[in-house]
Amino acid sequence: MPTRTPTRPASRRRRPSSKRRRPTTKRRRSSTITRRRETRFALVIAGVVAAIALLIGVASMNSAGNAALACLDETGRPLEEGTTIAGYGAEQLANATAIVDAGVAVGAPIEAQRIAVMTAMGESGLRVLDHGDAVGPDSRGLFQQRDNGGWGSYEDRMNPTVSAANFYRALLALPDWQSLEPTVAAHRVQINADERHYERFYPAAHEVVAAITERSLTCSVG
Structure with missing residues (x-):
């Protein structure tokens, strides 16, 4: 009988698991949350600066109003x-x-x-x-x-x-x-x-x- 060369089983292509896509989604969400936090922080800082400027203006007006x-x-x-x-x-x-x-x-x-x-x-x-x-x-x-x-x-x-x-x-x-x-x-x-x-x-x-x-x-x- 002729000798048969054993054939390798065909390799199976693994379908990309949906689990591998989730890290990308998480990174996007994390980036969005970070940007929102940065925006909120910038707005808070702007509000604080505006409040300080207003207080300085009022103080200047009061000092002028109290001039001798x-x-x-x-x-x-x-x-x-x-x-x-x-x-x-x-x-x-x-x-x-x-x-x-x-x-x-x-x-x-x-x-x-x-x-x-x-x-x-x-x-x-x-x-x-x-x-x-x-x-x-x-x-x-x-x-x-x-x-x-x-x-x-x-x-x-x-x-x-x-x-x-x-x-x-x-x-x-x-x-x-x-x-x-x-x-x-x-x-x-x-x-x-x-x-x-x-x-x-x-x-x-x-x-x-x-x-x-x-x-x-x-x-x-x-």
């Missing part, structure tokens, strides 16, 4: 503590100075400056008030200007210079303001209930404006 107010007499010497002009102290006189300076900047004559200071005396006592009253709860600032779009933003109304400039523009736009009594002219701008309301503040306004314009008094924020 200084008033000097005609010789350049600081006024003694408690010294007033027409009953108004350093903070109020500094605000009056801002009103007068704003009038000079827009070309308002001296009488308009007196009316502006008189109006601020009657509305806020020459203080930058961050509140209104029962009639105008949205009123703010030296002139108690309303939040009706005609007096600018909240920041504008709380800024002595800007609020004064807006008052002057409204006053000077009245065609007959110079022929009106000061209290009536102020009333036409402010549209308040009593056109005689400001009358009693005019003598004090006259005295304060004279002290500022004649340079016998200089007030500023130091």
Whole structure:
């Protein structure tokens, strides 16, 4: 009998097991989770940075708001503590100075400056008030200007210079303001209930404006 060469059994091809694909899926999931964690971490860091920047800004605003107010007499010497002009102290006189300076900047004559200071005396006592009253709860600032779009933003109304400039523009736009009594002219701008309301503040306004314009008094924020 012929000798038969033993044949090798045909090799079987192993089908790739589905188990071998799972590590790839796990790696993808792990990569996705890592990216999500990195994104969340970056957002947290950005939030912390923004919060710190906000706190720094608020601190800067507070430090600026607490700056010292200084008033000097005609010789350049600081006024003694408690010294007033027409009953108004350093903070109020500094605000009056801002009103007068704003009038000079827009070309308002001296009488308009007196009316502006008189109006601020009657509305806020020459203080930058961050509140209104029962009639105008949205009123703010030296002139108690309303939040009706005609007096600018909240920041504008709380800024002595800007609020004064807006008052002057409204006053000077009245065609007959110079022929009106000061209290009536102020009333036409402010549209308040009593056109005689400001009358009693005019003598004090006259005295304060004279002290500022004649340079016998200089007030500023130091």
